[in-house]
Amino acid sequence: MSTPDSRRSRSSPRPTEMKTRAALFFFALSMLSSPVQVGQNRALKDDLGYSFQMSSPPQRIVSLAPNITEILFALDLGNKVVGVTRFCDYPPQALLKEKVGGMVDPSLEKIKFLNPDLIIAFRGNPIRMLTRLKSLGFPVFIFETGSDLESLFLMIERVGLLTQKTTEAHSLVTALRQRSEAIQAVLQSVTLRPRVFLSLHGLGLWTCGKESYLNDLIRKAKGENVAGAIPKKWLRYNREQLVRDNPDVIIVLAKSQADYQTARDWLVKEADLRDLKAVRRGEIRFLDENLASRYGPRLVEALGQLAGLLHSRHIGEER
Amino acid sequence: MTLAGRKRLLLMILLCLFLGGLLLSLLIGPVQTSARDLGNFLFNHDKTFSTIFLDLRLSRAALAFLVGASLGLAGAILQGYFQNSMADPFVVGVSSGASFGAVLCLTLGLNVSLFGFSGQSFFSFASGFAIVYLVYLLSQKKGVFKVETLLLTGIAAGALTSSLTTFLLFLRSDSYEQAVFWLLGSFSLAEWKQVGMVGLYFCISLALAQSLAKDMNLLVLGDEIAQSLGCPVRRVRKIFLVVSTLLAAASVSVSGIIGFVGLVVPHWIRILIGPDHRRLFLYSALAGGVFLVYSDLLARVVLFPTELPIGIITAAIGAPFFIYLLNQRR
Numbered sequence A: 001m002s003t004p005d006s007r008r009s010r011s012s013p014r015p016t017e018m019k020t021r022a023a024l025f026f027f028a029l030s031m032l033s034s035p036v037q038v039g040q041n042r043a044l045k046d047d048l049g050y051s052f053q054m055s056s057p058p059q060r061i062v063s064l065a066p067n068i069t070e071i072l073f074a075l076d077l078g079n080k081v082v083g084v085t086r087f088c089d090y091p092p093q094a095l096l097k098e099k100v101g102g103m104v105d106p107s108l109e110k111i112k113f114l115n116p117d118l119i120i121a122f123r124g125n126p127i128r129m130l131t132r133l134k135s136l137g138f139p140v141f142i143f144e145t146g147s148d149l150e151s152l153f154l155m156i157e158r159v160g161l162l163t164q165k166t167t168e169a170h171s172l173v174t175a176l177r178q179r180s181e182a183i184q185a186v187l188q189s190v191t192l193r194p195r196v197f198l199s200l201h202g203l204g205l206w207t208c209g210k211e212s213y214l215n216d217l218i219r220k221a222k223g224e225n226v227a228g229a230i231p232k233k234w235l236r237y238n239r240e241q242l243v244r245d246n247p248d249v250i251i252v253l254a255k256s257q258a259d260y261q262t263a264r265d266w267l268v269k270e271a272d273l274r275d276l277k278a279v280r281r282g283e284i285r286f287l288d289e290n291l292a293s294r295y296g297p298r299l300v301e302a303l304g305q306l307a308g309l310l311h312s313r314h315i316g317e318e319r
Numbered sequence B: 001m002t003l004a005g006r007k008r009l010l011l012m013i014l015l016c017l018f019l020g021g022l023l024l025s026l027l028i029g030p031v032q033t034s035a036r037d038l039g040n041f042l043f044n045h046d047k048t049f050s051t052i053f054l055d056l057r058l059s060r061a062a063l064a065f066l067v068g069a070s071l072g073l074a075g076a077i078l079q080g081y082f083q084n085s086m087a088d089p090f091v092v093g094v095s096s097g098a099s100f101g102a103v104l105c106l107t108l109g110l111n112v113s114l115f116g117f118s119g120q121s122f123f124s125f126a127s128g129f130a131i132v133y134l135v136y137l138l139s140q141k142k143g144v145f146k147v148e149t150l151l152l153t154g155i156a157a158g159a160l161t162s163s164l165t166t167f168l169l170f171l172r173s174d175s176y177e178q179a180v181f182w183l184l185g186s187f188s189l190a191e192w193k194q195v196g197m198v199g200l201y202f203c204i205s206l207a208l209a210q211s212l213a214k215d216m217n218l219l220v221l222g223d224e225i226a227q228s229l230g231c232p233v234r235r236v237r238k239i240f241l242v243v244s245t246l247l248a249a250a251s252v253s254v255s256g257i258i259g260f261v262g263l264v265v266p267h268w269i270r271i272l273i274g275p276d277h278r279r280l281f282l283y284s285a286l287a288g289g290v291f292l293v294y295s296d297l298l299a300r301v302v303l304f305p306t307e308l309p310i311g312i313i314t315a316a317i318g319a320p321f322f323i324y325l326l327n328q329r330r
Helices: A004-010 A016-033 A066-074 A092-096 A108-114 A127-135 A149-163 A166-186 A213-220 A239-245 A257-269 A299-310 A312-318 B003-027 B035-044 B047-081 B094-108 B119-139 B147-171 B175-184 B192-211 B213-219 B223-228 B233-255 B261-273 B277-301 B310-329
Strands: A043-045 A051-053 A061-063 A081-084 A118-122 A140-143 A195-199 A206-208 A234-236 A249-254 A284-288
Touching: A043 A149, A061 A066, A066 A081, A066 A092, A066 A118, A066 A149, A081 A108, A108 A127, A108 B047, A118 A149, A127 A140, A140 A149, A149 A166, A149 A213, A149 A299, A166 A213, A166 A299, A195 A206, A195 A213, A195 A239, A206 A213, A213 A299, A249 A257, A249 A299, A257 A284, A284 A299, A299 A312, B003 B035, B003 B047, B003 B261, B003 B277, B035 B047, B047 B192, B047 B213, B047 B233, B047 B261, B047 B277, B094 B119, B094 B147, B094 B175, B094 B233, B119 B147, B119 B233, B147 B175, B175 B310, B192 B213, B192 B233, B192 B277, B213 B223, B213 B233, B213 B277, B223 B233, B261 B277, B261 B310, B277 B310
Parallel strands: A061 A081, A061 A118, A118 A140, A195 A249, A249 A284
Antiparallel strands: A043 A051, A206 A234
8 A cells, every 4th residue: 555655746846936835834743743653654643643553444433523524524544533522513424424522422331332543633622532432442533723824724634634635735735735826816995994893702702812723814815813912723702902903803703693683682782892992983894603613624714704704895896 | 325326327327428429530521431331441451441541530439538637637627626616627718828828839939749649749738737727726725625616717717718829820810710629618529649649648647636535535535634544745736736737738728628527427427426526536437538529520510511629519519518617606
């Protein structure tokens, strides 16, 4: 069987600029994933630094997070997935899979019953749980959230490596990257970056900081995250600070239109927030949480939506 | 009924409840299993079912039993020690102290282990002991314990260490699950290794407590009388303090804080078979174990398939009882 390396080298030729990027990318890939001489002993390290021994392609995969499930289905591994969490609702076929529990409280015995040969975990799954799964003899591979789209692409490639679907992973990443570049190309002539406050739950002022991939999305969508300088992934923003920042647009991440309405009503009612520029002008926009809060392939779609929300006029003209 | 008869009856009931609880624990779980599956596993050695029944469900029930037994015994000891029936590892603050030690050890990353005696259990023990000693110093005046002072110092010490624990958990990134585990308790990740560890501490403690039960009976009369009756008061007190802390710390380090077991159980037992510590210790341990096996079952089925932290169940049963006791004292 061909090693991931040899498959990878076959996937050229490409334009020169793509080549440089690809070279950089694979350099980063080799640095981060450190496949210790893949092909000889097939040892990988997961994002928490635990080494992982690869064997034959996995046939029974349990996914412990919705974004992992999405990546697996996107890599055409839907038929190999035997267990998912109760939050895994995309693609719809994922709903038909056996549920092992939530992200924080998956059931060990459910997992044992499904008898997986690969468990893919994500940050948010309790480490104690994952350690226990390992002690039961299951191969567990843990992924971390990255801070931008590029690290998502890297993660998808690594899932490909892990499941021995490198070709599929590579073409998925290529497609996603092209789509993301196309979106950014449309915005190329935009010079004015609206100042954005992204509200994660609608109520309360949870937002994304510098280390969050959503910050990267806002940047790529030609916006400026008011919390973008704070070196954190997620944080509760200070009200006074928000009043001082006075953002042009407020993006509300919500599960549904109804939740978005609730958040909107709340912003309009709060005495200190209703005078914000964005609130006065009604620049409170809805972004589907299901798309944007998952570190998976649909993040590029979220980027498109975000670009539309921030620069609808501009994109309209281009079309 | 005579005392001997009541004792025998209680023992029978506890054993039946224990066996029933064990069977239910084996049969109830997220994976649907029937008595036939259990039979199949026993006679045909299905590997998947062997893991589910032995490594997941049986180990969990065993750990729940041992932790319950440890807490029941610790409660019985502390109630005798402080000469009042409101004491228990949770109320006195030992549990919170021990959980603080465990979390501190985790935060510092000192996860070393020697002969199953992990750095974590050492830290648990040390900080649990510090708390119980502090409470001891503050709540006694010339060898007499004032109930109010004992309860209030215990609550204050517990609140302080709990807030420190929360603070440490806040610093860690995976804090939600950790906070629930350390502050409300859970057996969802039980394993045989932990059963062995708690079992070992429990057996040593029970043997020590049982061998000094007679002295505990004397201590209840007051230190001076006990001394005059030939009880080495200071040494005995020291040993009991260490033993009860050991029990609480070992329990906490595998299951987080589970409150009120040590309060409720010895109380029931005392009502049923009287205050003689020679029996009280053993029966409290047994009943504590049974109590937690059933509490854990409840925690698993109330919101099925989601699990409740077991501390919620024991508090829901124990706290009203605590209030009832307070009311009785008036």
